[in-house]
Amino acid sequence: MAAMTKEAVEVTAPAGTVPYSRLDTMFFVVGGVSAVWLTSLLVQLSFQWGWAQVWFLFIFWGLLAYLVLPRLHRILTRLYVPDYFIGRARTSDGLLGDPVNVALLGSEPQVHRVMQTAGWTLADDVTLASSRRIVTSTLLRRSYLEAPVSPLFLFGRQQDFAYQQEVDGTPGKRHHVRFWRCPPGWMLPGGLAVDWLAAGTYDRSVGLSLFTLQITHKIDEHTDVERDHVVAAITGADPGAEVRVIRDFSTGYHARNGGGDTIITDGDLPIVDLRNTAGVPAESDRSATDSRNKRPAPTIVGAVLVGARAAAAVLLALSLVLLRDAHVSSLLQPGAGPAVTEAQAEAAVTIATVMVLLFALVEVLLAWFVFLGRNWARTVAMALSTAAIGLQAFDVFHGGPDITLQSNLPGLALDILLLLALSSKRSRDYALRPRKEPKRYSSRAGGRTAN
Structure with a gap:
């Protein structure tokens, strides 16, 4: 049997590194302008609908909150929000999201094991089914331990996975922390290499976003308390975890998150070293995959x-x-x-x-x-x-x-x-996600080799 002579190769560059083409930019802007036009048409037509104006209010709010304002934010934030690491995640609309307040060293199985041992639950991915379940669980105040968290973006992609701890038996209140795997060779400002970055915040209630008017979780403003809670949970679960802190690492751009919630932080960044901890997950490990490979x-x-x-x-x-x-x-x-x-x-x-x-x-x-x-x-x-x-x-x-x-x-x-x-x-x-060419085989001299 002949050995493989050609490995599968990427046929596209990672989407996060591919600049917007002029055509994509045109479609993006035309979509935003068209959404504003559609909203204005609905306003004009609403005066002809009589009693149906009550339903118009819901249609208008839905169009404004989930289509028009997000697109306008996305257009504007491409102009004035830095596209490099500043210690903040970003929302899908381009707004600055939660502060990145924990860094980790170690493998993915080590992260999963220590979080599960500490009593945290791996959050479900955002799907139609999980979205419907979190809405009904919140309204009916039912427990949903694996409730999904909204996507936030770092390194041009959403979190690899998230963990949470439910409070009062409802997903309306919860501790939660998102994790992003750092790109190969990437270093923190100052030249320190870490394997993971994380953003831990506490959901205190459900309300409307200040910037988009969407229904969303509202976080507690004292994000340092949640950061310290995450670190304490990890070190308490495994004494092999070591912690060192970079003081005043990130104090800029910390005023509000993407939902308009106030953020108060001292800017310290704890680095949790898990390399001396066990690497076998306490429960079944759901391996993280590049979020660009998940059909959105x-x-x-x-x-x-x-x-x-x-x-x-x-x-x-x-x-x-x-x-x-x-x-x-x-x-x-x-x-x-x-x-x-x-x-x-x-x-x-x-x-x-x-x-x-x-x-x-x-x-x-x-x-x-x-x-x-x-x-x-x-x-x-x-x-x-x-x-x-x-x-x-x-x-x-x-x-x-x-x-x-x-x-x-x-x-x-x-x-x-x-x-x-x-x-x-x-x-x-x-x-534009990275895709691999299929391996092609041909028979040769009684064996199969890659073409």
């Missing part, structure tokens, strides 16, 4: 919206088939355009039906490749939505028909939501 919600939503566009095309094709006579008659009516014969009208409807069905098929395939995380598919989907939004805007601002709920608002909203989803950082990072 915006990519899934984008794929669904592309599929919705395909479904709309299929419905239009069905209308052309089932109501063929009506469509032919509309082309024959005076004033519908240049005079055409009945045969020409029927041919036009047939061609239109075929074209719409082909468009639907292309959209289905595009939705699948977007779901798989192919960057070309993401780019094509965003380009189609950008073109559709641009045509709508050009038509409206040059005396065309107004946007109405009964006519073109649903299609416009679909394209804007699709553009927002696929132009998000998480969707872009997933599309």
Whole structure:
């Protein structure tokens, strides 16, 4: 048996190191501007809805809090928030998040073991199921020991994993700490090498974010207390853990976190050395993986919206088939355009039906490749939505028909939501994630070797 002669290699650079292309930047900005336009349209249409204005308030808040403000923050923070390590994590909107207040030396199994031995619980990943469960557990004050924590970003990626301790039998209050593996060769300012960085804070309640108006956990302002709680839990669980402290390591940029909560800290950074502790996890170890390899919600939503566009095309094709006579008659009516014969009208409807069905098929395939995380598919989907939004805007601002709920608002909203989803950082990072070429084999001299 011949030995492998070629290892799998990365075919893309890590997303965190790939600068935004002009095309991605354009889609990102157009998505933000379009979201503002959609919000203004909803405000105008709300005055026509009568009693439905009550529901409009929820729609308006949801659009503002989860689409418009996050995108505006993301655009602005790319301009004024430093893109290098300053002792703070960042939210998915680009805002400064919780302070990074613990560093660690040691392997991942050592981190898992000491945290589990100390009585902390590994948090679930953020999924639709876990998100639904934490909402119901918080509202009904039910215990959810593995409740997920929101993603914060360091080194261009979200935390590798998080641990927590529930308080009062509800996820509304809890101790929690996020962990990020440091990139190979990376050093703290001053030249110290560590293996992990962590951010520990205490969730005291649930409320609205000051900056985005989203529903989120509110943290206790005295983050040093939680930092010391995390370190004490580790050293109490394993006497082999050693601690040294860098005084006044990070005192700048500490005023509020991404939810608008006040932060008070002395800036000290304890470094916990776990290299002399045991390395076998106390419980089953869920190995951390690069967060860019986890399919994010915006990519899934984008794929669904592309599929919705395909479904709309299929419905239009069905209308052309089932109501063929009506469509032919509309082309024959005076004033519908240049005079055409009945045969020409029927041919036009047939061609239109075929074209719409082909468009639907292309959209289905595009939705699948977007779901798989192919960057070309993401780019094509965003380009189609950008073109559709641009045509709508050009038509409206040059005396065309107004946007109405009964006519073109649903299609416009679909394209804007699709553009927002696929132009998000998480969707872009997933599309540009490191991928490995499949190993190819061929038979040679009775053996199998890599090509």
